[in-house]
Amino acid sequence: MSTYRMWEVFERVENGPFFKDQSEWMLKSFIPNMRRVVKEYNIKYDGKTIVNCDDDLADRVWQAAKDFFVSVGVYHQESHRVIKFTEEEVNEVLYTKRPCYMIGAGHDQRWLRVRSVEDREHRPFHLFSPDANFSTDIHKKACMAYLKEPLLDGLCAPLIEDFMGRKAMSQTPTEVAAAMEHAMNLRDALRLVGKPDVWTVSVGTAETDQAQIAAANKDWGVRPSHLDGRMVSILTEMTTNNAMLNKAMHYRSYGNVFGNLCGAIFGGHAGGTEGTLVLQTAYNIEGACLYGSCWALNFPFHLKWQSTTTRELLWLQSVLSQAMSRNSNQIFLNNLFANAGPATEQLYWECANHAIATESSGGNPWGAATCRNKFTDMATPLESRFYHEVSEASFHMRMTRAQADEICQKIMEKYEKLIPIDNYGKKIQEVYDMEHLVPRKQFVDQYKRMRDELNRLGVEFAY
Amino acid sequence: MSIVQIRKFMVEGDGDSAVAMVNELISKGTPAHDIMAGLTEEMGILGEKFENFEVFLPDLMIAGDAFMQIMDVLKEHLVAADSKSASKTIIIGTVKGDFHDIGKNIVGIVLQANGYNVIDLGADVDPVAYMDAARKENADAVGISALMTTTMPGQEEFIKLVSDAGEKGKYIVCVGGAPTSAEWAERIGADLWSFDAFEFVAKLKKMLG
Numbered sequence: 001m002s003t004y005r006m007w008e009v010f011e012r013v014e015n016g017p018f019f020k021d022q023s024e025w026m027l028k029s030f031i032p033n034m035r036r037v038v039k040e041y042n043i044k045y046d047g048k049t050i051v052n053c054d055d056d057l058a059d060r061v062w063q064a065a066k067d068f069f070v071s072v073g074v075y076h077q078e079s080h081r082v083i084k085f086t087e088e089e090v091n092e093v094l095y096t097k098r099p100c101y102m103i104g105a106g107h108d109q110r111w112l113r114v115r116s117v118e119d120r121e122h123r124p125f126h127l128f129s130p131d132a133n134f135s136t137d138i139h140k141k142a143c144m145a146y147l148k149e150p151l152l153d154g155l156c157a158p159l160i161e162d163f164m165g166r167k168a169m170s171q172t173p174t175e176v177a178a179a180m181e182h183a184m185n186l187r188d189a190l191r192l193v194g195k196p197d198v199w200t201v202s203v204g205t206a207e208t209d210q211a212q213i214a215a216a217n218k219d220w221g222v223r224p225s226h227l228d229g230r231m232v233s234i235l236t237e238m239t240t241n242n243a244m245l246n247k248a249m250h251y252r253s254y255g256n257v258f259g260n261l262c263g264a265i266f267g268g269h270a271g272g273t274e275g276t277l278v279l280q281t282a283y284n285i286e287g288a289c290l291y292g293s294c295w296a297l298n299f300p301f302h303l304k305w306q307s308t309t310t311r312e313l314l315w316l317q318s319v320l321s322q323a324m325s326r327n328s329n330q331i332f333l334n335n336l337f338a339n340a341g342p343a344t345e346q347l348y349w350e351c352a353n354h355a356i357a358t359e360s361s362g363g364n365p366w367g368a369a370t371c372r373n374k375f376t377d378m379a380t381p382l383e384s385r386f387y388h389e390v391s392e393a394s395f396h397m398r399m400t401r402a403q404a405d406e407i408c409q410k411i412m413e414k415y416e417k418l419i420p421i422d423n424y425g426k427k428i429q430e431v432y433d434m435e436h437l438v439p440r441k442q443f444v445d446q447y448k449r450m451r452d453e454l455n456r457l458g459v460e461f462a463y
Numbered sequence: 464m465s466i467v468q469i470r471k472f473m474v475e476g477d478g479d480s481a482v483a484m485v486n487e488l489i490s491k492g493t494p495a496h497d498i499m500a501g502l503t504e505e506m507g508i509l510g511e512k513f514e515n516f517e518v519f520l521p522d523l524m525i526a527g528d529a530f531m532q533i534m535d536v537l538k539e540h541l542v543a544a545d546s547k548s549a550s551k552t553i554i555i556g557t558v559k560g561d562f563h564d565i566g567k568n569i570v571g572i573v574l575q576a577n578g579y580n581v582i583d584l585g586a587d588v589d590p591v592a593y594m595d596a597a598r599k600e601n602a603d604a605v606g607i608s609a610l611m612t613t614t615m616p617g618q619e620e621f622i623k624l625v626s627d628a629g630e631k632g633k634y635i636v637c638v639g640g641a642p643t644s645a646e647w648a649e650r651i652g653a654d655l656w657s658f659d660a661f662e663f664v665a666k667l668k669k670m671l672g
Contacts, residue, residue, distance in 0.1 A: 023568075027528055031521045077562060077586070133612050159612060169616035170560035207613040208560070236565045268565050271519040303520075303565075304659060306641050374644050 006249065009083060009290065013245070016073070016081035022239065025075050025082065026269060030238065033071045034275050037064040043274040050311060050412060051318045051357050051405035055117075058322035065281035065323070066090060074234075074290055077241040085289050093289045099329040101257050101294060103154070103227045104199035110153045112199075112257070112295065114331050117322050117362045123395050124364045126388045127201070127333055129156035130379030131369035136162045138377070138434060139182070143189035145428075145437040146381045147198065151388045154229070156201035156366070157186045161376050170207045176214045179206035183221035201229035201259070209246035216254050224255035231261040232291050234283050237269040240290060248291035259295040260287025263335075266313055267303035273312040276300055280320050284330055297366055299335035305419055306372040308337040309350040311412055314357040318401075325362030334358040336367030336387060340418070341425025342380045343443055348450040349415040351387035352459070353408050359394040360404035370425070377427040382439045382447055389461060390454065396462040407458050466493070466501040469533070473502060474509065476525030478532035485536055495540035498533075506530060506576030514661050520569065527572045551671055554596045555606040556584035558617035563610035566640055569660045570606060577664055590621040597634055603671055604635040604655075606663070612642045619651040626652070635670055639663060 019025035037043075041064035043057070052058065066087070073084035085093075100113035115122050128149055134142045143157045160168060160178045168178035182205040190196045202222045206212040212230065216222045222230065232247040234240065251258040262283035264270055270279035280300045287293040300316050301308050308317070317334050324332055336354040340346035351368050358365060368387040371378045394404065428434070431443045439447070451461060466488070472481035485498060509526055512518040553574055557564050564586045574581045582600055584592060588607075597605050609615045618638045625631050637655040638648050648656030655670065657663035 022564075023524070027524060031525065034521070167616045167619075168613055169620075170611060170613040175613055205613070207611050235562050239562075241562055265565060267516055268520050269524075271521050272516075275519075304516075372641070374642055
């Protein structure tokens, strides 16, 4: 919701169309409308392409997503009512959306902005994020290790696993305290690494609205001064609740440049690739209209594998990015969730494919999350370095979508058959010397080998 | 007019036409359990296709909705003892503090398709509510889903509650959800963990006999 419209939107929470439960709304509104727009706008996937080169398809997807959002609205779980927006309201929100923000401060100030398809002018925004739980005893050090990365423009720190020996649990004091510790560690790490003004997205440990509010503190926590990022989710699918609206309200009033965290599920309520693509695009519109979010983090993921690097999901993100870049002023990033874990060759291939498919389509890289996001301490800055270097390389060589598709097809051959296998790799403590915060030699050698292999496939690194 | 046609109506989500045909077949002497067997088989086929990504959740939901509509009519003609699994009651829900319910919903549909009596408590369910429901329904299993790392401890909280009440072993406690793993299930003392809904039902069938 645009801030000035917040209370008009909330009025719809109380008085919108009533459906006694979400399933009824799904069966009567969501599913039939999704089937209708996919057919009407002729959205089709050939099952092979990874990077889309069809501009008309991207534009049809955008129109289908707008139509779908206006037709279906957002289901509010507590009031059981649907919050609907008119086409005029949607157009107003989209037209007035700000296309760039100067975030961070001092030496670490950066532009977070909309990019274009095959952008020749604006390099991608490199948001480093393991999106994983880390043990509390290494959390601050892990933040420092990520902050040391040269390409880093912003950091979303790992989550804290425990507080005082208890697992951080939603809606309890352990969550509130862990969220505060997370924010404190991050601020300490920023100073200790000598990058005090880097833009951060905080705090992932805080699942609830109250824990998010507890972590907001200009002296030791989330900063309004640097326009720090926060996130508010769209719940599965096209759904929200009061906790999410509370977060949006707080972020707005606190002065955050906050994002809308949205992940349509491939194989879920939207159906196959085409429906999931339309839904994911609609999520970006929804975040802007409902929460007034300044950017979106897209992570359409696979129902079975919980990853974003399968063939159809890379294509989906490619079309999504083009639909957004060609038709809107909305800033967005693309979230990598890999199947494989640290120190595996498969993880490097997955990182490379996601980076190339999204950069050439106008996206911005956010990553790298590994091992289907299941395990503690299972992510390292090394694969994130590789992921962002490949994205930067794609921009540096001004890779076209056609070139990108050719390279992505070759890379896909390297890991597609491995996706069903549990290839979870190693913990950060094994890959990194946690005292000096550098990767161990054997893993640096592996990383270099993978760069060389990718180079042989046609990727020219910037350095 | 045939069971084949009813199966087709069910897959298309046309519950009204399916129910009309069921009533007609029964009035002409077709045994209810023959119809039930046909529908269960069709749901099984749909489930397999869903597992292979040949059909998707909306297809399953639409057919599942029609299936339940037909079952409302069929159940009065069916003797409960006819169906081995019909006597098994499974309580499902998403853990306290977690509003994500897609995984739990898929499990519910697949369980129903396999003839289980499913009590769905919804999302954001208090551990005490699971226990109350398990007692009230004399449940054979309780399935608790979590999609967030910070809500996973709710699964452990429930197991502790059951142990403290001296009810551990009275029913099977199952945990699942994207961030969970076999290691996590073992650590908290859950009886069953599975990668997805289909593995869950297969394992549960084995355990319930």
